[in-house]
Amino acid sequence: MRPGCTSLNSSDLSCQEACSTSQSLTSRQSSIYCSGKSLQHASTPAQYIKRRHLRLSTRLEAKKATTASGDVSTIPRPKFGSSAAPQPVHQRQKDEILIELKDVHKAFGSKKILNGVNITIRRGEAVGIIGGSGTGKSTTLRLMAGLLAPDKGEIQILGQTRHGLLADDPELAAQLKLGMVFQNGALFDSLSVGENVGFQLYEHTKMSGPRIAVKVAEALAAVGLSGVEKLLPSELSGGMRKRVALARAIVRDDLHENDEQDVTYDELAAGLDLVAFTVSRTSRDHVRDRPVCALNASNSCMPAQVIMYDEPTAGLDPVASTVVEDLMRSMHDSPDPSMNGSSRRSGITSYIVVTHQHSTIRRAVDRLIFLHEGTVVWEGSVEEFDTCDVPIVRQFASGSLNGPIQYE
Numbered sequence: 001m002r003p004g005c006t007s008l009n010s011s012d013l014s015c016q017e018a019c020s021t022s023q024s025l026t027s028r029q030s031s032i033y034c035s036g037k038s039l040q041h042a043s044t045p046a047q048y049i050k051r052r053h054l055r056l057s058t059r060l061e062a063k064k065a066t067t068a069s070g071d072v073s074t075i076p077r078p079k080f081g082s083s084a085a086p087q088p089v090h091q092r093q094k095d096e097i098l099i100e101l102k103d104v105h106k107a108f109g110s111k112k113i114l115n116g117v118n119i120t121i122r123r124g125e126a127v128g129i130i131g132g133s134g135t136g137k138s139t140t141l142r143l144m145a146g147l148l149a150p151d152k153g154e155i156q157i158l159g160q161t162r163h164g165l166l167a168d169d170p171e172l173a174a175q176l177k178l179g180m181v182f183q184n185g186a187l188f189d190s191l192s193v194g195e196n197v198g199f200q201l202y203e204h205t206k207m208s209g210p211r212i213a214v215k216v217a218e219a220l221a222a223v224g225l226s227g228v229e230k231l232l233p234s235e236l237s238g239g240m241r242k243r244v245a246l247a248r249a250i251v252r253d254d255l256h257e258n259d260e261q262d263v264t265y266d267e268l269a270a271g272l273d274l275v276a277f278t279v280s281r282t283s284r285d286h287v288r289d290r291p292v293c294a295l296n297a298s299n300s301c302m303p304a305q306v307i308m309y310d311e312p313t314a315g316l317d318p319v320a321s322t323v324v325e326d327l328m329r330s331m332h333d334s335p336d337p338s339m340n341g342s343s344r345r346s347g348i349t350s351y352i353v354v355t356h357q358h359s360t361i362r363r364a365v366d367r368l369i370f371l372h373e374g375t376v377v378w379e380g381s382v383e384e385f386d387t388c389d390v391p392i393v394r395q396f397a398s399g400s401l402n403g404p405i406q407y408e
């Protein structure tokens with residue numbers, strides 16, 4: 001998967017309209033443009049990102065200055081109303097289908113990549129997508145995320161058909177938050193590690209600068225990278241960049257723990273690897289009326305969230321891989337009986353990971369989907385992966401040169 005863009009969607013209607021006028025853009029470019037107001041003024045993605053970086057740096061400086069003096073009133077801060085009464089709990093079915101691909105086909109030019117893929121992602125699942133190189137795993141992830149549209153077939157989100165890109169369907173986007181961790185971390189090169197990790201807190205919360213610094217330090221410590229706040233991404237190894245990306249995800253999660261769900265993420269954010277959008281006030285109110293809502297511990301109605309990881313442990317040493325795999329697990333919600341059927345507070349209900357790493361398959365995944373030559377050729381649990389006698393699975397598991405997977 002390509003690095004860079006991250007904004008899967010925006011619930012901002014003006015943004016949607018502007019996006020729909022960007023006909024000449026690729027889907028990836030469109031989604032970059034969808035992530036902020038600058039889209040009307042930038043004629044290329046590069047220009048947009050450059051301006052975005054400039055704007056971000058200015059805002060970060062302003063935030064630091066104002067929080068130092070105790071004045072945060074100048075920071076633009078979209079906010080939901082806080083007076084909404086808790087909504088009734090709708091018990092989610094354990095086997096609720098969050099995402100479904102039905103007979104999905106995708107080609108790039110004359111090159112057919114997917115030839116009728118059927119995949120179902122249910123609430124609570126940790127799903128791995130495996131298969132040979134170039135077989136369409138990242139493409140499948142991008143289709144599920146709504147960064148690509150299928151040529152043929154259907155993609156359903158919470159039982160409703162998504163037409164085109166996710167950015168074209170704000171109502172659906174409001175009901176299922178999707179995040180994506182790209183292969184290379186996609187950090188802002190012009191921002192320090194600390195600013196990258198704290199980006200969302202600087203941009204979307206009322207936290208003071210010193211408080212954010214503490215949160216950033218905690219997140220970096222959790223991924224084994226204490227003390228690197230002042231470094232630039234270019235000064236990090238590939239593995240460190242991945243861990244910084246994970247640290248940023250943890251900081252984001254921390255927003256919920258601090259009961260700051262009144263924050264919107266609609267401008268989140270070109271260049272970020274973990275893409276999360278929450279909903280505008282309107283669409284959030286809309287979501288509240290629907291049975292897809294659950295009650296979390298703070299009595300707020302939160303849509304389900306699915307995170308998609310594209311090879312999160314590629315290139316990492318075994319210990320760093322374990323750190324990342326355990327982080328993925330620990331950020332994943334599991335149903336908590338003491339919370340009336342709802343889940344723990346991170347809000348991440350399911351995740352999907354494209355991986356070649358056996359350690360990741362065993363440590364971070366429950367169910368595997370095997371793609372080969374554009375279709376799903378096998379599905380099963382990790383235990384079945386180890387014991388089944390399907391030739392392609394055995395070849396993949398053993399790394400043998402003999403079998404259905406052939407490289408010329």
Ligand SMILES: Nc1ncnc2c1ncn2[C@@H]1O[C@H](COP(=O)(O)OP(=O)(O)OP(=O)(O)O)[C@@H](O)[C@H]1O
Binds near residue numbers: 134137
């Ligand atoms: N935007 C694109 N334009 C043209 N071809 C593309 C595009 N994206 C992917 N491809 C092609 O589609 C095929 C599948 O790519 P994809 O990244 O989905 O494979 P993959 O299974 O994730 O591979 P790997 O395991 O090597 O990362 C490749 O041949 C790739 O070159």
